[in-house]
Amino acid sequence: MASTIKDVAKMADVSISTVSRVINDSKPVSPEARRRVLHAISVLDYKPNEVARSLVTKKSNIIGVIVSDIGNQYVSQVLRGVEEIGRMYNYDILLSSSYDDPEVEIKFANLFSQKQVEGIIIISEILNQKLLYKLDEFKIPCVVINRFYNVDEAPTVTINNKAASYNMTDYLINMGHKSIGYVAMRKDMDRTNEKYKIRGYRDAMRAAGLKPSTLYCEGLTEADALELFEEHEDDFRKGKYSVLFCSQDLMAVHLMNVMRDHGMEIPEDMSFAGFGGSTLSDIYRPKLTTVKEPYYDIGAVAIRKLFKMLDKKNTDKSEEMILLPVEIIKRQSVVDLNDKK
Amino acid sequence: MASTIKDVAKMADVSISTVSRVINDSKPVSPEARRRVLHAISVLDYKPNEVARSLVTKKSNIIGVIVSDIGNQYVSQVLRGVEEIGRMYNYDILLSSSYDDPEVEIKFANLFSQKQVEGIIIISEILNQKLLYKLDEFKIPCVVINRFYNVDEAPTVTINNKAASYNMTDYLINMGHKSIGYVAMRKDMDRTNEKYKIRGYRDAMRAAGLKPSTLYCEGLTEADALELFEEHEDDFRKGKYSVLFCSQDLMAVHLMNVMRDHGMEIPEDMSFAGFGGSTLSDIYRPKLTTVKEPYYDIGAVAIRKLFKMLDKKNTDKSEEMILLPVEIIKRQSVVDLNDKK
DNA sequence: CTGTTAGCGCGTTCAC
DNA sequence: GTGAACGCGCTAACAG
Numbered sequence: 001m002a003s004t005i006k007d008v009a010k011m012a013d014v015s016i017s018t019v020s021r022v023i024n025d026s027k028p029v030s031p032e033a034r035r036r037v038l039h040a041i042s043v044l045d046y047k048p049n050e051v052a053r054s055l056v057t058k059k060s061n062i063i064g065v066i067v068s069d070i071g072n073q074y075v076s077q078v079l080r081g082v083e084e085i086g087r088m089y090n091y092d093i094l095l096s097s098s099y100d101d102p103e104v105e106i107k108f109a110n111l112f113s114q115k116q117v118e119g120i121i122i123i124s125e126i127l128n129q130k131l132l133y134k135l136d137e138f139k140i141p142c143v144v145i146n147r148f149y150n151v152d153e154a155p156t157v158t159i160n161n162k163a164a165s166y167n168m169t170d171y172l173i174n175m176g177h178k179s180i181g182y183v184a185m186r187k188d189m190d191r192t193n194e195k196y197k198i199r200g201y202r203d204a205m206r207a208a209g210l211k212p213s214t215l216y217c218e219g220l221t222e223a224d225a226l227e228l229f230e231e232h233e234d235d236f237r238k239g240k241y242s243v244l245f246c247s248q249d250l251m252a253v254h255l256m257n258v259m260r261d262h263g264m265e266i267p268e269d270m271s272f273a274g275f276g277g278s279t280l281s282d283i284y285r286p287k288l289t290t291v292k293e294p295y296y297d298i299g300a301v302a303i304r305k306l307f308k309m310l311d312k313k314n315t316d317k318s319e320e321m322i323l324l325p326v327e328i329i330k331r332q333s334v335v336d337l338n339d340k341k
Numbered sequence: 342m343a344s345t346i347k348d349v350a351k352m353a354d355v356s357i358s359t360v361s362r363v364i365n366d367s368k369p370v371s372p373e374a375r376r377r378v379l380h381a382i383s384v385l386d387y388k389p390n391e392v393a394r395s396l397v398t399k400k401s402n403i404i405g406v407i408v409s410d411i412g413n414q415y416v417s418q419v420l421r422g423v424e425e426i427g428r429m430y431n432y433d434i435l436l437s438s439s440y441d442d443p444e445v446e447i448k449f450a451n452l453f454s455q456k457q458v459e460g461i462i463i464i465s466e467i468l469n470q471k472l473l474y475k476l477d478e479f480k481i482p483c484v485v486i487n488r489f490y491n492v493d494e495a496p497t498v499t500i501n502n503k504a505a506s507y508n509m510t511d512y513l514i515n516m517g518h519k520s521i522g523y524v525a526m527r528k529d530m531d532r533t534n535e536k537y538k539i540r541g542y543r544d545a546m547r548a549a550g551l552k553p554s555t556l557y558c559e560g561l562t563e564a565d566a567l568e569l570f571e572e573h574e575d576d577f578r579k580g581k582y583s584v585l586f587c588s589q590d591l592m593a594v595h596l597m598n599v600m601r602d603h604g605m606e607i608p609e610d611m612s613f614a615g616f617g618g619s620t621l622s623d624i625y626r627p628k629l630t631t632v633k634e635p636y637y638d639i640g641a642v643a644i645r646k647l648f649k650m651l652d653k654k655n656t657d658k659s660e661e662m663i664l665l666p667v668e669i670i671k672r673q674s675v676v677d678l679n680d681k682k
Numbered sequence: 683c684t685g686t687t688a689g690c691g692c693g694t695t696c697a698c
Numbered sequence: 699g700t701g702a703a704c705g706c707g708c709t710a711a712c713a714g
Contacts (some may be wrong), residue, residue: 002454002479004706004708005707005708006707014684014685014710015684015685015686016685016707016708017684017685017686017709017710018683018684018685020708020709020710021683021684021707024709026709026710027683027684028683029683029684030683030684033683033684039497047451047454047455048455048707048708049396049455049457049706049707049708050455050456050457051392051395051396051401051456051457051706051707051708052706052707052708052709053689053707053708053709054392054690054705054708055390055392055393055396055690055691055692055706055708055709056689056690056707056708056709056710057690057709057710058690060392062435062456068420069421070411070417070420071417071418071420071421072417073414073417075413075417076411076413076414076417077412079411079412080410080411080438083411083436083437083438084438087437092435092436092437092452092456093436094403094433094434094435094436095424095433095434095435095436096424096428096433097421097424097425098554100624110388111433113343113388113435114388114389114390114391115391115392115403116390116392151504156571190439250624253624254624257626257665260626261626263710280621280624283591283594283595283598283621283625284624284625285601285602295414303522303713305677309584330398345690345691345692346691346692346693347691347692355700355701356700356701356702357691357692357693357701358693358694358700358701358702359699359700359701360692361692361693361694362693362699362700364692364693365693367693367701368694368699368700370688370700371699371700374699374700389691389692390690390691390692392690392691393690393691393692393693393706394691394693395692395706396690396691396692396693396705396706396707396708397691397692397693397694397705397706398693398706560694568684600711614693622709683714684713684714685712685713685714686711686713686714687710687711687712687713688709688710688711688712688713689701689708689710690705690707690708690709690711692705692706693702693704693705693706694704694705695701695702695703695704695705696701696702696703696704697700697701697703698699698700698701698702
């Protein structure tokens, strides 16, 4: 059995209050007593029981994080930021993967509240209103990180999808491209931030007097890419598009693969731009021009926001949305048509 | 303020003991009393405070996981297994990234022990004897997951690196390759499991009457790959090797990139095999033949082992090593030389 | 400066 | 079957 505050008190021949005082440095203690306590602590290798402490102080120093899937690259990058900043403030992370099941998320919220977490961060693709409602009911502060949805019920950290998409499109135009196709996920349309990305693309095209054209893809698998390719093969061969701007890096890579499999040269026959800034975009050849999302920063900002809410629980009720800047990474997957003139 | 057991007792007009009994189903309670308690619980939306509970039962239902870097693909895949199985047993995961700093790992071990975690899983590249010693001192059960080191001080879950490497080499030989080069990380040699991989390769080569040849690479970056290429360019051009078996997928991919950049055709001029089974290996073209490590299973088995240790703390002191089977994934990066005959 | 006391919320004797 | 009382390990008044 580990030693308790009592053991220390006994050995140092003081009361437990005095021990508590030197541990927390909460009240003045005579040098002599402090010395004896410190000595006893080191001899007994005493470490305060945080559970008992939490019970009385009502501070667990734990943040609950509910993610869709920890195995997801995007999620783990964000989590990195959350974890590191949390650590700076002496907070631990209680982690759970919901696999995007709303009911499971609610179950976790319950569990976490029972474990007395002080706040919760949600990294999820789905929008779980019921969960937010529940958290509000529990009075547990909460910050949402979501690539897809805009949430009004809680502070959210994300990027300005529309501006990012606008800027990338603008860049492509500056590279001399006029026939720019946008590849979007069909299943994510309407309900998600995808629509903001598309809007940015369309706005940029129209501002340049060009005609936007969107292709829809069912999912993120290679098969989905193949399907999209076959559907539009004629257009691709005829050179209807000089570049495809894909709403996700992975889709761009799959499409490049498929086109190559069908004898097209990349980027000569078709330029590509992605969205995300995944490590894959840097490893693949040609290196993919893409919109780099600041994953780490998103996590870091989110937990900082959470701490702020913890501080002044009453005042800062601003359920704002924090938008982080993105970076357009210019690589070889986009050919400069200006050179050809 | 959330309601407590007292509130429930008051409303149900029973003592807190009775409430506790129906919650834990620990002792018989009259149907009538139970009904009233249940009703009060639902009305008050009462949920037991797990912190208070832990304090008295000495069971936190929390497992601490110390990882090198949660942003690492390998780590997050393993964590998935840990998390999911942990959940099945109603355990939560307290997560922290050490970034491979031994001192930080020890700090976490202390923190975790103060938070009364019941066990700890370590997913790290480094071998931290001091940490293991400390955990032993705390009497906190611990399982180690390590791709590189063999640990004797605690149960370890890993794969049979030597056998895996042997089998892959054997496969390459069967594909008609005779001049098989092995690419290893220099910095990981000797101290790590890398040596087992090399041994497997060498044994397989010798068993087939072939001469092993190892090339050393400094690290995992593209620059490292380039350096290795330049160092051995002559050999590569002269066809000294028909295939390179790389100790990590990423290195294989970087090397393929570099060789292509220098005008070589892959896999025509050089076949490639990797180790890891990363998602990248399936996305890259040509798809990479590789040894697929069962990341999820490794995590799942590790936490199961931990639970076993928690069960019968005294009996199961076996500090064994659990080896999981791997799979050789045959893809297009290795050409079949037998066809050419 | 210090020790005594009263809880925090809950599980668990031990009498009734 | 049930409730009163104690204690888990600790912090926070409260007197002194």
